[in-house]
Amino acid sequence: MTKAPAPALELHDIVKHFPGPRRGTVVHAVNNVSLTVQAGETVALVGESGSGKTTLGRLALRLEQPSSGRIMLAGEDITTLSQRRLRLQRPHMQMVFQDPWATLNPRMRIRTILEEPLKLHTRDNASQRLERIHAIANQVRLGGQLLERFPAQLSGGQLQRVALARALMTHPKLVVLDEPTSSLDLSVRAEILELLISLREQSQVSLLFITHDLGTVRLIAKRIVVLYLGAVVESGPTEEIFQSPAHPYTRALFSAQLSTDVRQRRERQILQGEIPSPVNLPPGCTFAGRCPMALPACQTRLPVLQAHQHREVACLRLPEIVAARSAGLYVDGVATGQVKRNASETLT
Amino acid sequence: MNAPSTLAMHQSPAAVGQLHRRIYSIARSTPTGTVGLAIISVFALLALLAPWITQFDPVRPFPNSVLTGPGAQFLLGTDGNGMDVLSRTIYGARYAFGIAVPVLLFGLIVGVPIGLYAGYRGGWVDEITLRVMDAIRVFPSIILALAIVSATGQSLANVVLVIGMLDVPVFARLVRAEVLALRAGGFVEAAVNAGNPTWRILFVHLLPNCIRGAMAQMPIRMAWAVRVSATLAFIGVGIQVPTPEWGAMIRQGADYMISGEWWVSIVPGVALVTLIIGFSMLGDGLEELLDPRRQKGSR
Amino acid sequence: MSGTQESGAPLLRVSDLHVHFVAHDRFNNERTARALNGVSLQIHRGQIFGLVGETGAGKSLTAHAVMQLLREPARLVRGAIHFEGQDLAQLTEDDMNSLRGDRIAMVVQSPKTSLDPLTRVGEQIARIHRVHRKASEAQAREKALQMLRAVGIPDPESRAQAWPHELSGGMAQRVLIAMALVNDAQLIIADEPSTGLDVTVQAQILDLLRVTVRTRQMASLLITHDLGVVAQYCDQVGVMFAGSLVEAGPVAEVFTRPRHPYTRHLLDSSPDRIVLGKSQTRAGTAPDLYNLPPGCPYQNRCTRVQDVCRDHLMDLPEDTRHGVRCHFPETA
DSSP states (O other), rough: OOOOOOOOOEEEEEEEEOOOSSSSSSEEEEEEEEEEEEEEEEEEEEEEEEEHHHHHHHHHSSSSSOEEEEEEEETTOTTTTTTHHHHHHGOOOOOEEHHHHHHHOSSSOOOHHHHHHHHOOOOHHHHHHHHHHHHHHHHHHHGGGGGGGGGGGGGGOOOHHHHHHHHOOHHHHHHEESSSSTTHHHHHHHHHHHHHHHHHHOOEEEEEEEEHHHHHHHHHHHHEEEETEEEEEEEEEEEHHSSOOSSSSHHHHHHHHOOOGGOOOOOOOOSSSEEETTTSOOOOOOOTTTTTTTOOOHSOOOOOOOOETTTOOOTTTTTHHHHHHHHOOBBBTTSOOHHHHHTTTTEE | OOOOOOOHHHHOOOEEEEEEEHHHHHHHHOOHHHHHHHHHHHHHHHHHHHHHSSOOTOOOGGGGGGTOOOOOOSSOOOOOOOOOOOHHHHHHHHHHHHHHHHHHHHHHHHHHHHHHHHHHHHHHHHHHHHHHHHHHSOOHHHHHHHHHHHHOOOOOOHHHHHHHHHHHHHHHHHHHHHHHHHHHHHHHHHHHHTOOOHHHHHIIIIIHHHHHHHHHHHHHHHHHHHHHHHHHTTTTOSSOOOOOOOOHHHHHHHHHHHOOOOOOOOOHHHHHHHHHHHHHHHHHHHHHHHGGGEEEEEE | OOOOOOOSOSSSSEEEEEEEEEETTOOOEEEEEEEEEEEEEETTTTTEEEEOOOOTTSHHHHHEEEETTTOTTTEEEEEEEEEEEEEEGGGGHHHHHHHHHTTTTEEOSSSSHHTTTEEEEEHHHHHHHEEEEEEHHHHHHHHHHHHHHHHHSSSSHHHHTGGGSSSOOOHHHHHHHHHHHTOOSEEEEEEESHHHHHHHHHHHHHHHHHHHHHHHTTTEEEEOOHHHHHHHHEEEEEETTTEEEEHHHEHHHHHOOOOOOHHHHHHHHHHOOOOOOSOOOOOOOOOOOOGOSSTTTTTTTTTTTOOHHOOOOOOTTTTTSSSSOSSSSOOO
């Protein structure tokens, strides 16, 4: 009986603090986040600014050092590896950055850019390298004639494919994608998404997909992790959460998504206020300040992730939310701000 | 949404077809730079061909013709030792370039890697480097050069080293600034992600993309080097007569200005000023050419 | 092509706008880009008109043209811009200056970089009022506070003292809107006002815009690349491609029964409508405005292209409810 492959990525209790803008202040970018990406799985990391999603992506690849916690790549603990040892792990874990214009060397031809990981990590000779380059270029639908060009001569969509190809050169087990479609035009986004899905099917690579755009998440990720101010508020199977988000923040996030279906002009759940600064985190639930369902207890008690069916939710009022759902009080799969305990009583 | 970053706005080395048209268009778009380049080229040619085009040996005195004015025999006159001013001036170009070029190379070879590394590492390495560079720059350069050359001996090598050292902070700062700009966009991170060791990141990735700012400064630093070395010679430090160096020649000729033998100082003086202007114009021209804003239309 | 719905004179009526870019390449040859090729639209009071398209389509350019903010090498070569009955293209710069910031206002993307970093925000709002309405300092200050309240900024008295860098993105955008409204603007042009803001904040800003337009019976030209924004907040929509307005009409109609192939393509590419596996190829790159082919600009990407499309770009049908600039539009 073969052993199941180790998860591509495991983050255990990751904490990341940055020194703040003023002396003595601390930016709490990531607060005790744990997450797992199984082999061959695609997990979406979703959140707005200040959620810590980008930082988490970089921590996973140790492009940033965690303040505490453990990072496991395909079963190996890479948290404290030296830079030299870490370089040996790079072929297994790759990143596709958000801005291809800033992260590809404009003085190198595409072919050279793609060849670099092979030269650094393999002992292949020139013709073997060329073969691999063509194979991957084919996979990402990058025409052969583009290989001899320079980045400035390619479009945004083509460049992003180059970035993707570069990440795939060394057969990585994990690829982290940081907002890969955000800087692209609409019609190009669809192409890239389709590409990612077909790549995943062909090579069983695990993807950690960081984005703020929920629309793309539904198409590509089996599981979704929702972050708010550095903490996980809800995580679980994408379809389930899309059908009925539980955490009040998740609900507001979904409600704020703008559908192109004009018939679905619904009343939006508008959150009051802005996202607070991660410098002065309030005690208790970080969302309490804006939550339509907050109780006084929420300001002082830190919610813990509780399991519910196939997902986890960090909300003190989860039991009531669950009860309300089974009582059928969710409209169109999106919960309203009020949860009725029974027909006559209203909790806000 | 798709605006290329400053990085991509640096023109990429596209196919080099039609070299002549490119050169012509570049020349046309910066008349200042073209004139500057022409001036420098003339002087460079003079320096190279000096032994063949000079009429007389620059250090051969003609005791019978001391301080003769410009005329048929000595085209631009002779100096206080009876040496031909024109020949000396032409040979002086050798000293000018002979100082300017090594100084530039020194400044680049030492300054650029310092700037690259400081910008790349950041943190306290960067802080300390910055302070040291600032300390060097803050010193009045002539005084510093004067002190060091007087103390260490008046040889050409010493002059080059001292002036070159003063150039190091300039290039270090320029390169460091460009590295910081690239780092902000994630460029370094991407290189790390691909598995590049530090030396590759510095020299294969960062260096070619950071040299742009330094390039426009090069002719300007060369102009400065020529000026400083002439100044040093003028005040009596460094090179002295009978070596045919412009500064030294001007110094000697200063005594004769009042008595009317103007050519001894003025001729090398004009040469000095012209060459410096040439370097400055080339520097301006390069700055114009390399200004990222100009690249917008051509993409 | 206007997508008119209301009777009565429109507040803004753009007719057949043509804007060219005249540039000189490195060999000093003159090259002309036809950046806008006949844009026409109408906006009535109480309406939000969404101008949508991808990068380079000419949406921002249209906005700048309406505001008469075109500078060399861009030139308005043809067309009229009727606002409250006047043709803006014929006005002097002085007259235009008194309109801008007063009856016509623009709100842009990246609010934090558009605000003057050296002036407190309250003063920036007050200043606009003082300049245009010759108000006293006290009056202007009061009006500024009023505006801050109107755009939903809590604690306006202390907020007015804030510097722009102290504000969050959403807050700064509200300040920009306050600046636009302080002189009772009749037309607000919003250029990607919610792009770059967090999703939950986007909803707030767009809601604010809609409420303001309806209650004050103003009009708004909303420029965006996000079809969801248009679907949820706009009444009329105009779709742009490579400098041409290719389809315009009521949002409900255009989005449920798109007639131009590009509109169809855009809608199909939206994440909430994507059907994966359906070949959306021919996305291609944006056409080079310096080398536009004769005829329809979409010809190289269109699946229904015929010879006539390569020869002849249709003219704009004026004054139709749902107009499309295509020889072979989709029929219902």
